[in-house]
Amino acid sequence: MKIMTCPVNGPRPVSEFFYWGEIRPMPDPDTCSDDEWADYVFNRNGAPGVKKEWWCHSTSNTWFIVERDTEKDMVLRTYLYGEAA
Amino acid sequence: MPWRLLRFGLSKKHPEPRMFSDHPQLKSSYDVVIIGGGGHGLAAAYYLARDHGITNVAVLEKGYIGGGNTGRNTSIIRSNYLTPEGVKFYDESVHLWQDLSEEFDLNLFYANRGHFTLAHTDSAMRTMRWRAEVNKHYGIDSEVVGPDFVKRAAPMIDLSCGGHAPILGALFHAPGSVARHDAVAWGYGRGADMRGAEIHQQTEVLGIDVQGGKVRGVQTSRGYIATNKVLCAVAGFTPRILKMVGIPSPIYIHPLQAMVSEPLKPWLDPILVSGSLHVYISQSARGELVMGASLDPYEVQSTRSTLDFVEGLSSHLLDMFPFLSNVKVMRQWAGMADMTPDFAPIMGKTPVEGFYLDGGWGTWGFKATPVCGKTMAHTVATDTPHSLITGFSLDRFRNFSLTGEKGAASVGH
Numbered sequence: 387m388k389i390m391t392c393p394v395n396g397p398r399p400v401s402e403f404f405y406w407g408e409i410r411p412m413p414d415p416d417t418c419s420d421d422e423w424a425d426y427v428f429n430r431n432g433a434p435g436v437k438k439e440w441w442c443h444s445t446s447n448t449w450f451i452v453e454r455d456t457e458k459d460m461v462l463r464t465y466l467y468g469e470a471a
Numbered sequence: 472m473p474w475r476l477l478r479f480g481l482s483k484k485h486p487e488p489r490m491f492s493d494h495p496q497l498k499s500s501y502d503v504v505i506i507g508g509g510g511h512g513l514a515a516a517y518y519l520a521r522d523h524g525i526t527n528v529a530v531l532e533k534g535y536i537g538g539g540n541t542g543r544n545t546s547i548i549r550s551n552y553l554t555p556e557g558v559k560f561y562d563e564s565v566h567l568w569q570d571l572s573e574e575f576d577l578n579l580f581y582a583n584r585g586h587f588t589l590a591h592t593d594s595a596m597r598t599m600r601w602r603a604e605v606n607k608h609y610g611i612d613s614e615v616v617g618p619d620f621v622k623r624a625a626p627m628i629d630l631s632c633g634g635h636a637p638i639l640g641a642l643f644h645a646p647g648s649v650a651r652h653d654a655v656a657w658g659y660g661r662g663a664d665m666r667g668a669e670i671h672q673q674t675e676v677l678g679i680d681v682q683g684g685k686v687r688g689v690q691t692s693r694g695y696i697a698t699n700k701v702l703c704a705v706a707g708f709t710p711r712i713l714k715m716v717g718i719p720s721p722i723y724i725h726p727l728q729a730m731v732s733e734p735l736k737p738w739l740d741p742i743l744v745s746g747s748l749h750v751y752i753s754q755s756a757r758g759e760l761v762m763g764a765s766l767d768p769y770e771v772q773s774t775r776s777t778l779d780f781v782e783g784l785s786s787h788l789l790d791m792f793p794f795l796s797n798v799k800v801m802r803q804w805a806g807m808a809d810m811t812p813d814f815a816p817i818m819g820k821t822p823v824e825g826f827y828l829d830g831g832w833g834t835w836g837f838k839a840t841p842v843c844g845k846t847m848a849h850t851v852a853t854d855t856p857h858s859l860i861t862g863f864s865l866d867r868f869r870n871f872s873l874t875g876e877k878g879a880a881s882v883g884h
Contacts (some may be wrong), residue, residue: 389780401779405769409630421869428721430811432710434772459771 392443393450393466406440409451436462473578490657493537494671500697501529501669502691503851505704506676508532509541510656511829511836512704514844515525515851516663517857521769523852526667530660531691533675533708537656539707543774544837545729545751546652546744546762549586551606551613551644553598554878557815558609560738560842564645567841575658581833582743582755586647588620588844591747598878599642609872612634614810616643624741633790636745636747649753679715679826685827686716686842697869702827702851705841706712707807709830714835721829721868722809726767728780730803732795734758748787759801762788763806766808766834776805796808808833813873814880818847818863827851828865855858862877 387398408431413422431437434457441452441464453463474489504518505512508530519525532538548568550561572579574588574697590596599615606613618630632639660670673847678690679701688697703712713720735758742753749765764784767777779802779828789796818833829847846857856864862874 387776407770424871425826429719430507430721430723432720432722432724432770432809433714434724437770439770452561456770457772458777459773 390441390452391459391464392446392448393464394421394448395443395446395468398443400443403443404440406442409440475576476578478556490661491670494669495673497529497691497693497696498669499695502527502698503700504528504696504698506531506689507539507703507705507708508536508660508670508672509539509657509704509706510537510652510840511541511706511832511843511847512702513659513663513839514875515655515702515847516668516670517659517666517705517828518845518848520663520666520668520857521854523549523700523848525852528663528668528670529696530663530670530673531674531676532670534867535672536660536670537653540806540808540832540836541656541840542653542817543729543804544652545753545761546649546837547586547647547751547753548650548838549647550611550838551586551588551602551642551647552587552604552876553605553817554862554874554876556874557876557879558605558611560859560863561838562609562611563845564842565648567845568648568650570661570805571655571658572840575662576657577661579654579658581650582756583646583648583650584753584776585622585624586644588642588644588743589638589662589743589747590640590642591632591638591744591745593639593746594751595746596639599640600881609826612645614643616641625739625743627700627738627792629791629792633793637789643793644859649742649755651756659840660845660873668831672809672829676712676715677685679708679712680698681716682821682827684822684824688831689746694699694727700825700827700851702829703845704829704847706830706832706836707809709809709828712831715820715830716826717821720817720865721812722817722831723770724769724772724807725752725769725810726774726776727763727807727808728776728803729761729763730781730784731755731762731801732760733799733801735760735798741793750784750787750791751795752788752791760769760795760798766810767805772807774805775809777801810834812868814876815874816863817865818860819865820854821865831863833880841866
């Protein structure tokens with residue numbers, strides 16, 4: 387069983403967590419162009435690398451940030467939003 | 472019927488030649504370079520030579536032929552999709568499949584088994600009726616059947632699925648089939664090779680030379696090749712290649728895992744799929760049960776497999792077939808599925824002139840191998856998208872005009 391560390395509840399089995407994708411800045415829908423908006427809605431960075439992702443510990447509903455190498459599937463760091471970047 | 476086996480058996484020598492010729496050197500230029508020596512890439516090389524007379528073609532494969540998703544899928548072939556674009560496209564593919572063994576003179580073990588998509592809820596029954604009507608409208612053999620029909624086709628099934636997910640009915644697709652997947656790559660590869668295309672294994676693409684918005688060449692691990700046309704058919708590696716040419720895309724990669732059991736006497740003729748239980752299962756010609764489930768729940772760009780998968784799939788499988796409790800799992804593996812937001816592929820031309828894409832094949836690419844080769848060969852040769860693939864263009868994600876195939880593409884979404 388793979389273990390992930392929740393910043394609040396400590397190490398837990400990865401099956402207690404769900405993944406919500408890479409953190410991406412949203413353009414202002416009132417000022418951006420249609421192409422910029424479509425790019426935000428659909429396009430993703432599908433290439434491997436170290437990415438910052440949203441994850442949630444579902445049993446405690448804790449949302450936090452995971453830095454993960456998506457090719458090796460190795461978690462490098464987990465922390466709450468707003469904590470040390 | 473292929474007579475090659477009989478000839479081989481009666482011969483005093485063993486006259487089996489190599490499947491492909493060896494090319495120690497890359498040429499300095501080709502008319503078309505195909506990245507990816509899986510079924511799709513080799514089929515495109517085959518149809519480029521056979522239908523369009525373009526034979527100065529190199530197929531570049533980083534590993535070995537058919538070692539990617541072509542050899543990692545669960546080899547199911549069907550056309551009972553949901554959208555008109557999908558149904559017409561996959562139907563053409565099924566027709567091509569039926570003649571392939573004869574055409575290659577190579578036994579693909581194409582076995583017509585019949586395909587059931589089980590419904591355990593009212594909403595699933597509604598989707599099955601919807602799919603059946605779309606399918607019938609386009610002349611596909613597809614109908615909704617009751618639990619008794621399922622029981623007759625698969626007598627060992629527990630119709631109550633352990634009591635918590637009773638089978639209410641199923642979508643039955645009589646043309647559903649399985650085939651020997653690696654043989655497909657070998658058949659297309661040999662056919663392309665015989666017609667003059669070159670297959671280069673152990674040749675990795677490191678970069679693509681784009682000047683003024685046009686493809687000029689490809690940098691490989693064995694040197695530079697000049698070319699004006701590149702076809703990208705690399706499944707789970709698609710985002711890495713698109714990064715080289717600077718084309719943004721909605722493709723994201725999740726592993727899809729599968730496993731097989733030890734061989735058993737034949738007891739399961741049809742192919743069974745359950746979206747609610749996240750299971751699909753068929754019995755191969757060797758007697759092994761070939762089983763798969765839904766995608767892994769998060770992005771990973773590698774082919775690692777997990778124990779969680781085996782545990783989850785086994786538990787759901789035992790709901791359907793309790794008598795399998797003593798059967799052993801022999802091996803498991805994973806492929807990288809290049810997923811799209813609407814569960815339809817991305818095919819055709821791209822913003823870079825001379826760069827053609829055959830990607831976004833997620834969990835549904837094997838069955839489309841012949842028709843992808845044929846339509847992409849047409850697209851590359853004439854620089855015009857084939858009429859069967861216009862619904863799959865990359866532009867649809869700029870125009871908000873998606874081809875929603877989620878209800879029919881795979882299980883558990």
